[in-house]
Amino acid sequence: MENIIKVAVDAMGGDYAPTEAVKGAVAALQERENVQIFLVGKREILEKELESCTYPEERLEIVPAGEVIETGEPPVAAIRGKKDSSLVVGMKMVRRGEADAFVSAGSSGAILVGGTTIVGRIKGVERAPLAPLIPTKDGVSLLIDCGANVDARSSHLVQFARMGSIYMEHVMGVKNPRVGIVNIGVEEEKGNALVKETYPLLKECKDINFIGSIEARDIPAGAADVIVTEAFVGNVILKLYEGLGATLISKIKGGMMASLRSKAGALLVKPALKKTLKSFDASEYGGAPLLGLKGLVVKCHGNSKEKEFKNSIIQCISFKEQHISERIGENLTVAQEKKEEV
Amino acid sequence: MENIIKVAVDAMGGDYAPTEAVKGAVAALQERENVQIFLVGKREILEKELESCTYPEERLEIVPAGEVIETGEPPVAAIRGKKDSSLVVGMKMVRRGEADAFVSAGSSGAILVGGTTIVGRIKGVERAPLAPLIPTKDGVSLLIDCGANVDARSSHLVQFARMGSIYMEHVMGVKNPRVGIVNIGVEEEKGNALVKETYPLLKECKDINFIGSIEARDIPAGAADVIVTEAFVGNVILKLYEGLGATLISKIKGGMMASLRSKAGALLVKPALKKTLKSFDASEYGGAPLLGLKGLVVKCHGNSKEKEFKNSIIQCISFKEQHISERIGENLTVAQEKKEEV
Numbered sequence: 133m134e135n136i137i138k139v140a141v142d143a144m145g146g147d148y149a150p151t152e153a154v155k156g157a158v159a160a161l162q163e164r165e166n167v168q169i170f171l172v173g174k175r176e177i178l179e180k181e182l183e184s185c186t187y188p189e190e191r192l193e194i195v196p197a198g199e200v201i202e203t204g205e206p207p208v209a210a211i212r213g214k215k216d217s218s219l220v221v222g223m224k225m226v227r228r229g230e231a232d233a234f235v236s237a238g239s240s241g242a243i244l245v246g247g248t249t250i251v252g253r254i255k256g257v258e259r260a261p262l263a264p265l266i267p268t269k270d271g272v273s274l275l276i277d278c279g280a281n282v283d284a285r286s287s288h289l290v291q292f293a294r295m296g297s298i299y300m301e302h303v304m305g306v307k308n309p310r311v312g313i314v315n316i317g318v319e320e321e322k323g324n325a326l327v328k329e330t331y332p333l334l335k336e337c338k339d340i341n342f343i344g345s346i347e348a349r350d351i352p353a354g355a356a357d358v359i360v361t362e363a364f365v366g367n368v369i370l371k372l373y374e375g376l377g378a379t380l381i382s383k384i385k386g387g388m389m390a391s392l393r394s395k396a397g398a399l400l401v402k403p404a405l406k407k408t409l410k411s412f413d414a415s416e417y418g419g420a421p422l423l424g425l426k427g428l429v430v431k432c433h434g435n436s437k438e439k440e441f442k443n444s445i446i447q448c449i450s451f452k453e454q455h456i457s458e459r460i461g462e463n464l465t466v467a468q469e470k471k472e473e474v
Numbered sequence: 475m476e477n478i479i480k481v482a483v484d485a486m487g488g489d490y491a492p493t494e495a496v497k498g499a500v501a502a503l504q505e506r507e508n509v510q511i512f513l514v515g516k517r518e519i520l521e522k523e524l525e526s527c528t529y530p531e532e533r534l535e536i537v538p539a540g541e542v543i544e545t546g547e548p549p550v551a552a553i554r555g556k557k558d559s560s561l562v563v564g565m566k567m568v569r570r571g572e573a574d575a576f577v578s579a580g581s582s583g584a585i586l587v588g589g590t591t592i593v594g595r596i597k598g599v600e601r602a603p604l605a606p607l608i609p610t611k612d613g614v615s616l617l618i619d620c621g622a623n624v625d626a627r628s629s630h631l632v633q634f635a636r637m638g639s640i641y642m643e644h645v646m647g648v649k650n651p652r653v654g655i656v657n658i659g660v661e662e663e664k665g666n667a668l669v670k671e672t673y674p675l676l677k678e679c680k681d682i683n684f685i686g687s688i689e690a691r692d693i694p695a696g697a698a699d700v701i702v703t704e705a706f707v708g709n710v711i712l713k714l715y716e717g718l719g720a721t722l723i724s725k726i727k728g729g730m731m732a733s734l735r736s737k738a739g740a741l742l743v744k745p746a747l748k749k750t751l752k753s754f755d756a757s758e759y760g761g762a763p764l765l766g767l768k769g770l771v772v773k774c775h776g777n778s779k780e781k782e783f784k785n786s787i788i789q790c791i792s793f794k795e796q797h798i799s800e801r802i803g804e805n806l807t808v809a810q811e812k813k814e815e816v
Contacts, residue, residue: 269721282658316624324624324625347713348713348714348717349714350717351717352717352720363658364658365710368658368710368711369710369714372691375691376694376715377722379610379694380719383611387751388746390750398739400735401736403733404732404733404735
């Protein structure tokens with residue numbers, strides 16, 4: 133029998149907690165046989181939510197946690213102060229090996245801080261990057277890092293490139309993924325100090341398929357599978373993706389309602405348009421993994437609904453089955469040893 | 475009689491040179507009475523282009539320049555080596571006061587280098603930022619800086635905020651423009667080292683309407699009129715705007731062609747959609763001014779056509795009439811003196 137993957141789900145995190153987290157967990161249990169879920173949160177509330185659900189009871193367990201970390205709380209203080217929060221309790225399960233992964237739509241800051249301080253980094257990993265999948269013209273790319281690691285150094289970016297490459301190859305099934313670094317021009321002499329320093333280091337990496345600089349213009353067209361950048365720029369890219377998509381779509385919808393003629397047309401194009409826009413919807417791909425930790429942590433959008441929770445849980449299965457943490461650990465240790473030999 | 479504004483146009487720059495530059499110049503002359511144009515480039519070629527055009531001959535003059543700086547050339551070497559290029563000849567006219575402004579769709583790098591080294595910065599201006607207008611939900615915002623000034627310091631960003639504010643108020647007619655700094659969260663303690671250092675300095679500026687941090691997500695919704703950021707991030711925002719818009723629109727068009735039903739609908743929505751997308755087309759607003767110089771330099775997109783050239787030339791008229799360079803000079807000198815008093 134195949135191994136059961138154990139996923140702890142923060143049932144109290146996100147705008148639609150606990151309902152959507154619970155629904156997502158139940159959906160994942162129904163879709164996959166090899167997953168066991170721990171719903172972390174307030175027992176009475178969760179029991180009530182589960183009353184109306186049908187699910188394999190032997191594979192779902194409530195793990196009680198009496199506190200909730202709110203989005204506005206200072207992350208470090210929240211992690212330290214709220215030991216009985218769903219976030220801290222769930223992450224501790226990963227640290228102790230009681231769960232393979234933790235999925236949460238709670239406070240981003242607390243997830244990032246908790247990932248490093250509670251779950252802990254793999255030996256050799258300097259920083260744990262947050263790496264969401266972003267939709268492109270014909271698929272998805274991994275944007276690494278969008279986390280809290282501002283003012284990164286070149287050695288961090290090289291590690292991000294390696295981790296991202298492993299993730300795309302083994303979780304997403306992209307053979308020999310193309311790794312690009314975000315730059316303001318494609319020539320090798322272009323860029324800010326960080327990019328100029330990182331570029332030659334990436335060029336030297338024999339274990340990744342480095343294709344050079346990519347301009348932000350070419351990201352949506354799918355110019356690279358792994359898009360390496362420091363967190364400030366990564367965050368800007370991710371947020372602009374969301375904001376510009378939403379604004380354009382609302383303008384297009386508004387434009388279509390402008391005349392009787394276009395209203396009639398809108399009715400006809402609606403199904404096709406819906407399908408198109410769905411392929412550009414980040415929630416299709418689940419949450420963003422926090423890579424380089426001794427166990428997987430997945431950060432879902434604050435406004436996640438059932439589907440994103442379900443997809444995030446399923447992502448954890450591939451991650452564990454493909455031994456991503458182990459691969460990252462080996463890869464970065466080998467890279468480190470090679471460096472020391474030189 | 476009102477003053478005539480003199481604009482030098484790089485007739486040899488851009489993907490569609492010289493045809494579209496010449497057509498844009500002619501269109502501007504037809505639309506405005508108070509502009510005189512110098513078409514800078516190869517005389518025979520320009521004379522031939524003009525043969526088929528109707529225009530007020532007393533307000534158009536060809537200024538011969540035998541060389542062209544190509545897009546791929548290293549900017550500094552090109553500016554130094556090609557003294558008889560349309561770009562160098564046109565910029566020298568601005569420096570000598572023979573023209574008030576210079577418009578070019580040529581090499582971005584050469585325009586940025588030439589702006590600083592040939593036209594020269596206004597006293598007190600540390601760096602000349604490139605500040606394009608970007609479309610938002612209901613209007614436009616000024617994105618400052620998108621130029622070549624990577625690894626900027628906080629004092630530069632404060633100057634960008636002041637210059638951008640003056641431009642939006644006096645050229646674009648936005649009363650008391652809202653100035654925001656691009657950040658990865660809206661709380662004051664968020665950000666990288668540069669943003670954390672700049673934030674309190676902007677807060678102290680009494681002459682601008684600083685509204686704090688804005689996230690990239692809120693830029694397309696029009697969260698600020700002047701969006702302050704260093705050039706690397708600015709360039710990423712600008713390029714992603716273009717790339718994501720193009721990808722989304724091509725996907726939507728493709729989606730509409732997916733079935734017979736949606737094809738029929740597409741015919742009906744086409745006019746309304748075209749109008750909507752037009753409002754999101756950067757070329758509607760002309761090129762990007764390079765601010766803080768002793769004369770105006772406007773950088774058009776490489777793929778500019780007649781309309782963008784025309785709009786850029788008309789932008790020069792407002793810029794000169796509103797004494798933007800003088801205002802920037804006074805403002806930054808006063809700010810400098812205040813700083814020295816402290």
